[in-house]
Amino acid sequence: MRKVLTWVLLGTKGGYNRANIIKELHDLPANAHQLSKKLNLNYRTITHHLDVLEEMKVIEKAGKKYGQIYMLSDRMENHYDDFEKIWKQLKE
Template identity: 30%
Template sequence: MEASLWRVFGGTRGGANRARLFRAVEETPRNTNRLATDLELDFKTVSHHQEVLLDANLVQRSGDHYGAVYLPSELARRHSETIDSVFEELGFDDR
């Protein structure tokens, strides 16, 4: 799991935005539009990073289409300590 987290969050420039998105849905599940507004990111940017997080099974989608809400997956909840550790090492954690 740790290697996968490093790839998703530390392997590219987008890792910081993915970490912000992950923390945001961890705090309060939200749809793409709300995330874009709350994080001051472009809708397409948020949508792209959500797909990366979905592919990595770190978030799940509840609902369909525009109103779909994103929240942490069961896998992410089980590995929350590892996620916290990786974020801390990458300097992404502001908790």
């Protein structure tokens, strides 16, 4: 998971936004609209980042279509300390 997080957050464009999404979902599961409002990002931008994070098995979703709730995957929860180390690098 550390390699996946390093690539998704440090090795690609949009890593800072993805990291913010992970931090928000760690606190509380949310849908794309809620994340868009909370992070002050375009809805389409949020859905793009959610798709990338889901593809990399960092997050999971529950529900169908609009209003789907996103949450961190169990694997991500187990490696959240790795994320926090990468988060520190992003903020520098």
